[in-house]
Amino acid sequence: MYNQGPRQMFDVDLSCAKCGTHISQLPFQPSGDRPVFCQDCNRANRDQRDGVRPQKRMFDVDVKCAGCGTHITQLPFEPKAGSDIFCRECYLKNKDN
Ligand SMILES: [Zn+2]
Ligand SMILES: [Zn+2]
Known part of the structure; x- marks a missing residue:
């Protein structure tokens, strides 16, 4: 028996199922x-699998919550001019009503 190296490799003739390499x-x-x-694939x-997910796009804004005044x-969306913006807490509270 001879040693082929640290890891045995199998000779194959295949294409990558994702990119075709x-x-x-x-x-x-x-x-x-x-x-x-x-x-690569x-x-x-x-x-x-390890959870490297694309982040949800966030918009930088500088407004006050119309409910509680929180800065x-x-x-997570682009605010429309003239419409009331609520912080997360007020938004959830409003939704419950
Ligand atoms: Zn590939
Ligand atoms: Zn609020």
Whole structure:
């Protein structure tokens, strides 16, 4: 027996299921019924699982809550001029009524 290196690689002839990159080697034997991804896509998949989510877009504002007067610096939507803006707490309170 001879040592091929720290990790055995399997020679394959596949395409990445996501980006189509040709894959010629894998660190595992492909089962055939599961999609195979290239290194880059594998890493991207892992990042997504780990909770690297795209952040919800926030708008920087400088307004006062029409209910309690709290200073509001960020909103999840673009405020319309002339309309009342409520802080989160007042917004939820209003919704309950
Ligand atoms: Zn890929
Ligand atoms: Zn308020």
